[in-house]
Amino acid sequence: xxxxxxxxxxxxxxxxxxxxxxxxxxxxxxxxxxxxxxxxxxxxxxxxxxxxxxxxxxxxxxxxxxxxxxxxxxxxxxxxxxxxxxxxxxxxxxxxxxxxxxxxxxxxxxxxxxxxxxxxxxxxxxxxxxxxxxxxxxxxxxxxxxxxxxxxxxxxxxxxxxxxxxxxxxxxxxxxxxxxxxxxxxxxxxxxxxxxxxxxxxxxxxxxxxxxxxxxxxxxxxxxxxxxxxxxxxxxxxxxxxxxxxxxxxxxxxxxxxxxxxxxxxxxxxxxxxxxxxxxxxxxxxxxxxxxx
Amino acid sequence: xxxxxxxxxxxxxxxxxxxxxxxxxxxxxxxxxxxxxxxxxxxxxxxxxxxxxxxxxxxxxxxxxxxxxxxxxxxxxxxxxxxxxxxxxxxxxxxxxxxxxxxxxxxxxxxxxxxxxxxxxxxxxxxxxxxxxxxxxxxxxxxxxxxxxxxxxxxxxxxxxxxxxxxxxxxxxxxxxxxxxxxxxxxxxxxxxxxxxxxxxxxxxxxxxxxxxxxxxxxxxxxxxxxxxxxxxxxxxxxxxxxxxxxxxxxxxxxxxxxxxxxxxxxxxxxxxxxxxxxx
Ligand SMILES: Nc1ncnc2c1ncn2[C@@H]1O[C@H](COP(=O)(O)OP(=O)(O)OP(=O)(O)O)[C@@H](O)[C@H]1O
Ligand SMILES: [Mg+2]
Numbered sequence: 001x002x003x004x005x006x007x008x009x010x011x012x013x014x015x016x017x018x019x020x021x022x023x024x025x026x027x028x029x030x031x032x033x034x035x036x037x038x039x040x041x042x043x044x045x046x047x048x049x050x051x052x053x054x055x056x057x058x059x060x061x062x063x064x065x066x067x068x069x070x071x072x073x074x075x076x077x078x079x080x081x082x083x084x085x086x087x088x089x090x091x092x093x094x095x096x097x098x099x100x101x102x103x104x105x106x107x108x109x110x111x112x113x114x115x116x117x118x119x120x121x122x123x124x125x126x127x128x129x130x131x132x133x134x135x136x137x138x139x140x141x142x143x144x145x146x147x148x149x150x151x152x153x154x155x156x157x158x159x160x161x162x163x164x165x166x167x168x169x170x171x172x173x174x175x176x177x178x179x180x181x182x183x184x185x186x187x188x189x190x191x192x193x194x195x196x197x198x199x200x201x202x203x204x205x206x207x208x209x210x211x212x213x214x215x216x217x218x219x220x221x222x223x224x225x226x227x228x229x230x231x232x233x234x235x236x237x238x239x240x241x242x243x244x245x246x247x248x249x250x251x252x253x254x255x256x257x258x259x260x261x262x263x264x265x266x267x268x269x270x271x272x273x274x275x276x277x278x279x280x281x282x283x284x285x286x287x288x289x290x291x292x293x
Numbered sequence: 294x295x296x297x298x299x300x301x302x303x304x305x306x307x308x309x310x311x312x313x314x315x316x317x318x319x320x321x322x323x324x325x326x327x328x329x330x331x332x333x334x335x336x337x338x339x340x341x342x343x344x345x346x347x348x349x350x351x352x353x354x355x356x357x358x359x360x361x362x363x364x365x366x367x368x369x370x371x372x373x374x375x376x377x378x379x380x381x382x383x384x385x386x387x388x389x390x391x392x393x394x395x396x397x398x399x400x401x402x403x404x405x406x407x408x409x410x411x412x413x414x415x416x417x418x419x420x421x422x423x424x425x426x427x428x429x430x431x432x433x434x435x436x437x438x439x440x441x442x443x444x445x446x447x448x449x450x451x452x453x454x455x456x457x458x459x460x461x462x463x464x465x466x467x468x469x470x471x472x473x474x475x476x477x478x479x480x481x482x483x484x485x486x487x488x489x490x491x492x493x494x495x496x497x498x499x500x501x502x503x504x505x506x507x508x509x510x511x512x513x514x515x516x517x518x519x520x521x522x523x524x525x526x527x528x529x530x531x532x533x534x535x536x537x538x539x540x541x542x543x544x545x546x547x548x549x550x551x552x553x554x555x556x557x558x559x560x561x562x563x564x565x566x567x568x569x570x571x572x573x
Contacts (some may be wrong), residue, residue, distance in 0.1 A: 154414035169408030170377035216440045218395045
């Protein structure tokens with residue numbers, strides 16, 4: 001029984017999948033703190049779809065997929081800014097138009113010029129078949145995000161909280177904005193390879209949202225979210241071995257389960273605690289104590 | 294203490310606005326041909342009716358709106374350089390931040406120090422001390438660990454004032470610091486502003502509390518799309534100028550219409566009239 005639990009570790013592809021998933025999960029979770037607070041959920045979804053044509057073009061010409069994705073992300077962000085300036089449409093409408101256009105172009109390119117890159121890989125990822133080079137790419141991006149956010153999180157936070165004040169104390173808000181978008185795009189590309197375009201956005205939101213419920217301090221969020229995201233992703237990959245089901249599905253459902261638990265039991269923002277306040281004072285305290293336990 | 298502060302202020306703070314015109318994207322010209330010079334160690338009151346361009350002037354000084362004409366120089370530098378040198382702090386009329394953000398009152402005030410910190414932005418003991426003092430000076434010391442949204446409107450305003458104090462900038466711009474705060478707090482803030490003036494700061498303060506203006510302002514700028522009058526309070530803050538700025542003698546200042554043109558008479562305005570004035 002216990003030996004069976006260790007089975008997944010006997011296979012190299014499973015070890016790679018768990019390592020890759022854990023890194024991607026933690027790295028997306030780190031960025032999810034900013035995504036959740038800036039209200040960038042839709043932008044995360046947009047980016048994860050907008051990088052597809054870049055990936056397709058890179059595959060056609062045999063270039064690194066990350067490079068193609070980065071170019072597409074920059075073009076998409078520029079396109080969004082351009083359309084926004086030219087109309088008084090709401091931001092979500094502009095995002096919707098731009099990212100579906102990019103995604104459509106990507107689908108068309110992949111179908112017109114068949115390469116080793118298949119459409120199912122783009123949509124659902126291919127964690128179990130992740131190549132060593134891709135794995136190193138994931139580690140590289142993860143390390144980059146860790147270093148950048150580790151050194152600059154206070155400036156990024158100041159910018160996210162109050163951009164005008166950040167500018168008035170001399171911070172370069174344009175650079176900070178570009179940096180966040182750049183890291184977000186990189187995270188999208190790596191997540192694309194693991195859970196696929198359809199589920200990237202879940203990894204870019206759920207851990208940050210969960211951490212937000214658990215703490216009132218941004219610094220703590222930056223620690224809690226990657227833990228939740230990383231552990232959830234490793235556990236998801238591990239579970240998929242036994243279920244023999246889609247890895248992406250397992251990862252995202254596990255992260256959602258964590259979110260639901262936090263939503264119910266969080267010490268301050270949790271549902272039980274809030275309901276507790278409506279009961280007589282003593283009952284409320286007991287509920288809070290139970291929620292904390 | 295005062296010498297200390299003066300040393301930290303660096304070169305004498307000043308604001309020069311030259312021939313400034315600002316238009317919003319919809320084409321509305323909010324300010325035209327504004328020319329001003331403000332110097333250190335003085336409190337300048339910025340007065341004008343709603344929509345007269347006070348907030349726009351603040352935003353233009355901070356470089357948040359791009360002028361169609363003219364320029365702003367702060368301490369002889371352009372705005373961006375002055376901001377990088379932490380020469381100017383700004384408290385907007387209303388803070389448009391996300392109040393659900395996971396930051397404490399102390400975190401927010403610490404952000405005022407951030408431009409002065411080293412590469413990793415780790416607060417030093419000195420930074421912590423300044424933040425503590427700033428919270429203390431606005432009477433919010435007991436609220437340091439609260440989440441920023443868990444405050445009343447007036448308390449939020451005081452926190453953002455504390456953030457500006459923590460920046461230790463030579464120039465402090467305050468857009469209507471007295472709206473939404475109680476009378477005692479207003480008097481405390483005025484006391485605070487006087488202290489900053491003695492320490493050599495330059496303060497530009499917009500207000501609708503006309504009765505308080507002669508009380509604490511050394512200079513006054515009367516605005517109505519352009520500068521109606523500017524100069525020492527006694528010269529600029531006259532009933533005739535006020536009537537020109539507001540289009541009619543502003544209510545609550547009927548006593549100004551009395552033959553005596555001495556600004557001191559303003560202090561005799563009945564309290565009820567003052568309140569009416571702050572309310573709008
Ligand atoms: N974002 C904007 N877009 C277009 N017009 C604007 C904008 N902000 C302000 N205005 C216009 O510019 C003029 C000056 O506005 P401003 O906010 O500077 O006035 P104010 O003197 O600060 O008024 P108040 O006393 O109400 O705060 C007003 O006529 C206003 O309608
Ligand atoms: Mg205003």
